[in-house]
Amino acid sequence: MRKLLLALTLSxxxxxxxxxxxxxxxxxxxxxxxLGILGNAxxxxxxxxxxxLGGKVGGVPTKIFIADNKGNPxxxxxxxxxxxxxxxxxxVTGMAASHTTMASVKPLLARGVxxxxxxxxxxxLAGKGCNKNLFITSFHNNQWDEAMGxxxxxxxxxxxxxxxMDYQAGWDHVKAAIGAFKGEKVAEVYTPxxxxxxxxxxxxxxxxxxxxxxxxxxxPLAVAFIKQYTQAGLHKTIPIYSLGAFSDPLLYxxxxxxxxxxxxxxxxxxxxxxxxxxxxVAAFRKKYGRDPTGYAARQYDAIMLLDAAIKQIGGKVDxxxxxxxxxxxxxxxSIRGKFRFNTNQFPIQDIYIxxxxxxxxxxxxxxLLGVAKSDIKDPDYINCKMK
Amino acid sequence: MIREREWILILVLAAVAVAVPLFxxxxxxxxxxxxxxxxxxxxxxxxxxxxxxxxxxGHAAFFGVGAYIAGxxxxxxxxxGIVVLAAALVGAALIALVIGALSLRTSGLYFIMxxxxxxxxxxxxxxxxxxxxxxxxxxxxxxxxxxGLLDPNDTTTFYYVSLALLAVILFxxxxxxxxxxxxxxxxSRDNAVRIExxxxxxxxxxxxxxxxxxxxxxxxxxxxANLNQYVAPPGMLNWEISGELLxxxxxxxxxxxxxxxxxxxxxxxxxxxxxxxxxxxxxxxxPLLLLRVLLVRDGLYALLQKAIAK
Amino acid sequence: xxxxxxxxxVTLVFGIMDTVNLSHGSLLMFGGFFVVTAxxxxxxxxxxxxxxxxxxxxxxxxxxxxxxxxxxRRGHLDQVLATFGLILFFNELAVVIWGRAPLYxxxxxxxxxQIDLLGVPYPAYRFTxxxxxxxxxxxxxxxxxxxxxGMLIRAGADKRIVVEMMGVNISRLYTLIxxxxxxxxxxxxxxxxxxVSVQSGMGDPILITTLVVxxxxxxxxxxxxxxxxxxxxxxxxxxxxxFPVYFGTxxxxxxxxxxxxxxxxxxxxxxxxxxFPATAP
Numbered sequence: 001m002r003k004l005l006l007a008l009t010l011s012x013x014x015x016x017x018x019x020x021x022x023x024x025x026x027x028x029x030x031x032x033x034x035l036g037i038l039g040n041a042x043x044x045x046x047x048x049x050x051x052x053l054g055g056k057v058g059g060v061p062t063k064i065f066i067a068d069n070k071g072n073p074x075x076x077x078x079x080x081x082x083x084x085x086x087x088x089x090x091x092v093t094g095m096a097a098s099h100t101t102m103a104s105v106k107p108l109l110a111r112g113v114x115x116x117x118x119x120x121x122x123x124x125l126a127g128k129g130c131n132k133n134l135f136i137t138s139f140h141n142n143q144w145d146e147a148m149g150x151x152x153x154x155x156x157x158x159x160x161x162x163x164x165m166d167y168q169a170g171w172d173h174v175k176a177a178i179g180a181f182k183g184e185k186v187a188e189v190y191t192p193x194x195x196x197x198x199x200x201x202x203x204x205x206x207x208x209x210x211x212x213x214x215x216x217x218x219x220p221l222a223v224a225f226i227k228q229y230t231q232a233g234l235h236k237t238i239p240i241y242s243l244g245a246f247s248d249p250l251l252y253x254x255x256x257x258x259x260x261x262x263x264x265x266x267x268x269x270x271x272x273x274x275x276x277x278x279x280x281v282a283a284f285r286k287k288y289g290r291d292p293t294g295y296a297a298r299q300y301d302a303i304m305l306l307d308a309a310i311k312q313i314g315g316k317v318d319x320x321x322x323x324x325x326x327x328x329x330x331x332x333x334s335i336r337g338k339f340r341f342n343t344n345q346f347p348i349q350d351i352y353i354x355x356x357x358x359x360x361x362x363x364x365x366x367x368l369l370g371v372a373k374s375d376i377k378d379p380d381y382i383n384c385k386m387k
Numbered sequence: 388m389i390r391e392r393e394w395i396l397i398l399v400l401a402a403v404a405v406a407v408p409l410f411x412x413x414x415x416x417x418x419x420x421x422x423x424x425x426x427x428x429x430x431x432x433x434x435x436x437x438x439x440x441x442x443x444x445g446h447a448a449f450f451g452v453g454a455y456i457a458g459x460x461x462x463x464x465x466x467x468g469i470v471v472l473a474a475a476l477v478g479a480a481l482i483a484l485v486i487g488a489l490s491l492r493t494s495g496l497y498f499i500m501x502x503x504x505x506x507x508x509x510x511x512x513x514x515x516x517x518x519x520x521x522x523x524x525x526x527x528x529x530x531x532x533x534x535g536l537l538d539p540n541d542t543t544t545f546y547y548v549s550l551a552l553l554a555v556i557l558f559x560x561x562x563x564x565x566x567x568x569x570x571x572x573x574x575s576r577d578n579a580v581r582i583e584x585x586x587x588x589x590x591x592x593x594x595x596x597x598x599x600x601x602x603x604x605x606x607x608x609x610x611x612a613n614l615n616q617y618v619a620p621p622g623m624l625n626w627e628i629s630g631e632l633l634x635x636x637x638x639x640x641x642x643x644x645x646x647x648x649x650x651x652x653x654x655x656x657x658x659x660x661x662x663x664x665x666x667x668x669x670x671x672x673x674p675l676l677l678l679r680v681l682l683v684r685d686g687l688y689a690l691l692q693k694a695i696a697k
Numbered sequence: 698x699x700x701x702x703x704x705x706x707v708t709l710v711f712g713i714m715d716t717v718n719l720s721h722g723s724l725l726m727f728g729g730f731f732v733v734t735a736x737x738x739x740x741x742x743x744x745x746x747x748x749x750x751x752x753x754x755x756x757x758x759x760x761x762x763x764x765x766x767x768x769x770r771r772g773h774l775d776q777v778l779a780t781f782g783l784i785l786f787f788n789e790l791a792v793v794i795w796g797r798a799p800l801y802x803x804x805x806x807x808x809x810x811q812i813d814l815l816g817v818p819y820p821a822y823r824f825t826x827x828x829x830x831x832x833x834x835x836x837x838x839x840x841x842x843x844x845x846x847g848m849l850i851r852a853g854a855d856k857r858i859v860v861e862m863m864g865v866n867i868s869r870l871y872t873l874i875x876x877x878x879x880x881x882x883x884x885x886x887x888x889x890x891x892x893v894s895v896q897s898g899m900g901d902p903i904l905i906t907t908l909v910v911x912x913x914x915x916x917x918x919x920x921x922x923x924x925x926x927x928x929x930x931x932x933x934x935x936x937x938x939x940f941p942v943y944f945g946t947x948x949x950x951x952x953x954x955x956x957x958x959x960x961x962x963x964x965x966x967x968x969x970x971x972x973f974p975a976t977a978p
Contacts, residue, residue: 436774442773442774442777489962489966492965492966492969493965493969493970494969495773496711496717496773496912496916497912497916497965497969497970497971499773500908500909500912500961500965501912501961501962501965503905503908504909504958504961504962504965505958505962507905507955507958508955508958508959508962511951511954511955511958512951512955514951514954515951515954626905630719630777630781633774633777633778633781634777634778634781637774637775637777637778638778641774667789667792667793668789669785669786669788669789670785670786670789670790670793672782672785672786673782673783673784673785673786673787673789674782674786675782676778676779676781676782676785677764677779677782677783677786679778680768680771680775680778680779680782681767681779
């Protein structure tokens with residue numbers, strides 16, 4: 001069997017050599033396994049962007065390499081190295097969950113590849129772990145929650161119950177919301193990632209009688225939570241506040257009417273009134289027959305940023321210093337409206353407040369209510385000593 | 388035990404293993420290192436499975452403990468390879484002693500399940516270590532060093548280090564298992580009552596085997612932590628890893644030393660190739676496992692052995 | 698109570714047929730998918746449920762016939778490997794057919810409210826599940842201990858050859874048991890859908906918990922499955938509430954997650970063959 005491996009090694013090895021006038025772009029995300037839904041949503045945004053650019057990012061013929069890290073940090077490292085050593089990519093984008101991002105970023109940066117993270121924004125990478133080759137175009141874990149915390153305070157909600165998933169991003173999100181909220185924190189509860197039954201927690205929640213509950217749940221857990229919340233009748237008395245990922249076009253069908261009226265914050269919305277966004281949403285609806293998700297939107301935006309940056313340096317993708325400088329300027333028309341990079345190359349952006357609602361035809365959507373907070377910076381950039 | 392012709396097989400495999408870095412690029416060398424590491428862990432499982440007749444569904448525990456010990460030491464500034472690897476080895480062995488002492492009181496399906504239970508407990512311990520990232524895990528600051536003599540950051544060097552360790556383990560195991568120890572172990576698998584009657588306490592022998600097996604898995608875990616420079620519960624401590632290790636052993640051939648290594652190579656190789664072809668690679672991989680069970684009775688290594696014997 | 702349904706199925710297959718089937722969780726998952734599809738197709742909750750039950754049974758029979766049958770005479774190890782392969786296959790098959798997004802089923806209006814249970818509002822649907830599971834448990838107990846089929850099943854577990862010599866078609870009996878287990882798992886899947894939604898891979902964590910229940914109860918014992926399921930359910934819930942209070946969120950939640958495994962290890966150390974060993978050693 002080793003012989004077979006060897007034979008294959010040789011045949012594949014022989015075919016890879018990077019030409020000068022092309023861009024070799026890697027897209028790594030979680031495409032299979034339980035979190036695969038996330039990466040596939042992201043890939044739709046990627047595919048649409050590449051399609052609209054006619055396969056040429058920044059006017060340069062682009063070769064695309066797709067890598068699936070299967071939601072496993074070890075695999076993420078392997079795939080990162082494969083992209084660099086075998087596929088000779090210059091830029092990697094994608095990056096879905098925070099743990100795979102943390103794991104794969106290290107070998108990529110060590111090899112001098114430019115990384116455009118388009119989803120997870122883990123705080124360690126914003127502070128001490130920042131790097132000149134690392135651009136997070138999506139968000140910092142704190143931003144959405146900070147906006148939500150302020151919104152709750154402004155709205156005059158007094159006693160809030162906080163719940164979230166028990167892992168790094170969950171702690172980040174919940175703590176940031178608590179930090180920005182000026183009222184009384186009734187409780188701070190974390191539930192394991194694999195726990196689908198919330199009966200015990202909901203009983204406690206009912207007993208505490210808060211004015212509102214802030215939750216950080218995504219994917220199937222968001223579905224399970226909202227279903228059980230409604231079945232327990234809690235939706236009649238305690239309103240839910242959460243983040244954009246709590247209810248999006250991937251989950252509408254599963255969540256049904258139960259999510260109606262829930263408040264969420266996010267850095268982008270289908271209704272944002274700007275030209276690029278209208279074009280993106282219309283094209284996405286035409287191609288996939290439904291509203292885009294935030295995952296797709298952020299990935300699309302990242303590619304458009306890259307496109308503009310490469311155009312501005314005349315397509316010389318091998319000139320890393322120029323490309324970095326051009327990316328840092330972020331001189332492009334973002335579908336999010338205002339967008340610029342902080343010194344740690346994490347975004348400074350507006351966060352919007354929205355509510356799940358129904359259109360006249362009965363389809364569900366995230367209704368834009370307004371800006372929750374403008375020009376939010378993350379709290380970690382002061383710890384970033386960019387070299 | 389080892390027949391004349393089997394030496395040829397071993398030599399061929401060894402030659403291929405040594406030659407890998409000469410041909411492939413960095414990625415393939417790294418892939419081969421992963422094979423070596425998982426082969427080592429599968430071998431650990433096979434010591435129990437093939438020689439003592441004990442099915443452990445919880446080797447992810449020792450694998451993960453080794454990885455965590457290595458990761459924690461390195462990030463605390465202890466980077467001397469011999470120290471780190473020895474600590475992982477001993478740490479995993481101690482945990483294995485405790486788990487083994489309790490688990491070996493049961494047998495059969497109950498043994499399978501109690502080992503699984505202990506591994507799950509450790510998984511949740513790993514998940515609750517907030518200082519080490521919880522479920523997300525943590526990155527290692529650097530790899531181990533060997534007194535400045537070898538540079539393990541070089542992919543090829545690290546590969547040879549792993550290969551050498553595997554070779555040493557294979558050698559030691561083959562000596563051990565051919566000596567009195569192995570005979571008693573096999574005896575207690577086949578007929579525990581008789582072995583006890585002759586005056587060998589089979590419980591103690593099994594426990595020692597369990598500890599040895601755990602320590603080898605711990606060493607493999609420490610190597611994997613270094614290879615990826617990342618440690619996290621998923622992919623190291625989860626029950627699927629225990630399952631995969633068992634599958635590798637059965638894939639290769641239980642009750643041989645090289646079988647599990649061959650099994651690991653084939654397993655990872657297929658997973659790699661199939662996932663290149665389609666994101667639905669498991670759709671093909673699952674039936675492949677089925678076919679192996681239904682059609683090939685003794686495992687792939689046994690097939691190789693037979694092919695050579697002809 | 699969901700656990701109880703799963704556990705009975707697994708305990709029957711494990712205990713009576715002496716066969717390891719890791720893909721039992723997949724049967725649960727398919728039960729969930731079937732019911733969503735069937736309800737959508739027929740437009741009626743009752744019809745859909747019926748159709749999904751038939752589909753679950755058919756799938757279980759198919760699995761038994763194609764995969765399990767050649768495996769009975771093999772060791773547990775081969776069974777582990779084969780059914781591990783089945784898990785991978787089924788999970789991915791579900792993705793190909795139904796996609797990755799979780800699917801969900803709306804429950805009929807009369808089940809979606811709350812009922813008053815000792816002054817506390819309790820979801821009517823959860824109450825229904827408990828009742829259904831209890832009734833099924835009683836029915837199974839009756840089937841196993843009072844009917845001819847049940848007698849054969851019990852006899853088959855102890856002395857396979859004797860039953861065979863008495864002219865009973867043992868392989869048909871096995872198919873029946875496996876199908877029964879499959880239907881129970883499928884039913885558990887159907888009932889869980891309105892609580893948590895259905896998606897690929899959902900059955901695997903449940904399978905692990907189920908195995909814990911089966912082991913605690915003693916392999917092959919229906920009574921054990923019931924006691925085990927209750928113990929695990931109650932302890933798990935209390936652990937989740939109490940541990941974080943006494944040990945803080947970090948250690949507490951780790952301990953809460955470990956509760957059932959600690960319970961299992963404890964039980965096995967005290968009684969190495971579970972609480973209610975079905976067959977004499």
